[in-house]
Amino acid sequence: MEKWIAFEKGKINYTVQGDGPAVVLLHGFLEDLTIWQSFAEKLAAKFKVIAIDLPGFGKTSTFDKIHSMPYMANTVYSVLADEGVDKCIMVGHSMGGYVTLSFAMNYPDKLSGLVLFHSQAAADTEEGKINRERTIEIVKGDHYSFIHSFIPSLFAEENVEKYAEEIEALRKISEKNSIEGIVAALAGMRDRPDYLEMLAAIDIPVFFIIGKKDSRIDINIILDQLTIPQNCEALILDGIGHMGFIEAKDITYLAIEHFVERNA
Numbered sequence: 311m312e313k314w315i316a317f318e319k320g321k322i323n324y325t326v327q328g329d330g331p332a333v334v335l336l337h338g339f340l341e342d343l344t345i346w347q348s349f350a351e352k353l354a355a356k357f358k359v360i361a362i363d364l365p366g367f368g369k370t371s372t373f374d375k376i377h378s379m380p381y382m383a384n385t386v387y388s389v390l391a392d393e394g395v396d397k398c399i400m401v402g403h404s405m406g407g408y409v410t411l412s413f414a415m416n417y418p419d420k421l422s423g424l425v426l427f428h429s430q431a432a433a434d435t436e437e438g439k440i441n442r443e444r445t446i447e448i449v450k451g452d453h454y455s456f457i458h459s460f461i462p463s464l465f466a467e468e469n470v471e472k473y474a475e476e477i478e479a480l481r482k483i484s485e486k487n488s489i490e491g492i493v494a495a496l497a498g499m500r501d502r503p504d505y506l507e508m509l510a511a512i513d514i515p516v517f518f519i520i521g522k523k524d525s526r527i528d529i530n531i532i533l534d535q536l537t538i539p540q541n542c543e544a545l546i547l548d549g550i551g552h553m554g555f556i557e558a559k560d561i562t563y564l565a566i567e568h569f570v571e572r573n574a
């Protein structure tokens with residue numbers, strides 16, 4: 311069921327399916343909650359599944375010039391408060407993982423586990439921040455061209471042709487997002503702190519899903535983080551880029567289902 315709540319001067323859009331322990335699904339940059347459709351439908355057989363359009367994406371409003379990760383995490387908190395969710399497992403794809411980490415920092419008692427799906431806990435490097443600035447200028451100039459070339463780069467090169475239809479569908483989703491929403495997310499990612507200390511301090515299970523061919527996040531950055539949490543699991547996928555929920559749909563779904571079953 312599609313729902314929304316009022317938040318500041320706009321609204322937050324989300325879906326709720328199923329009953330049971332709560333699982334929250336957060337999409338990545340340029341995506342919206344529809345990326346989780348097949349995962350959400352299956353998980354809803356056993357769990358209450360909440361997928362949220364993060365600020366500036368999907369049907370959720372753009373609220374500000376910068377959507378910081380804590381700001382995005384607060385919108386998630388507001389949805390969970392409205393839904394009466396006391397504890398959940400949170401699954402975040404890439405930028406959604408940064409939001410999950412920010413949520414864990416501010417509301418650790420609300421989580422019984424977290425999944426960093428092609429995501430990681432370090433801040434942007436200085437070079438990364440400069441690249442964000444460049445990307446912001448490119449998006450302001452011609453966001454359609456940016457989206458057109460960015461989406462295929464999320465897949466392992468050998469998967470681009472195989473998933474041509476999915477790439478087209480993702481481009482259509484992304485094209486609905488406003489320039490302001492895209493820029494606000496880029497600025498929020500640029501400014502995010504590192505969450506490494508927090509990752510060491512929390513005692514809930516952390517599950518990393520990693521693509522060896524991820525062009526957005528170097529696998530070595532994530533591998534260095536695997537020994538940080540007190541309780542950590544990882545799925546390392548050969549020949550997979552940044553889009554495991556498409557490129558390795560079955561294995562990543564089952565891995566998440568099992569993680570949720572064990573920890574919810």
Ligand code: MLT
Pocket residue numbers: 337338339340403404405406499526552
């Ligand atoms: C994402 O897929 O959410 C972003 O590419 C992550 C990032 O740029 O750091």
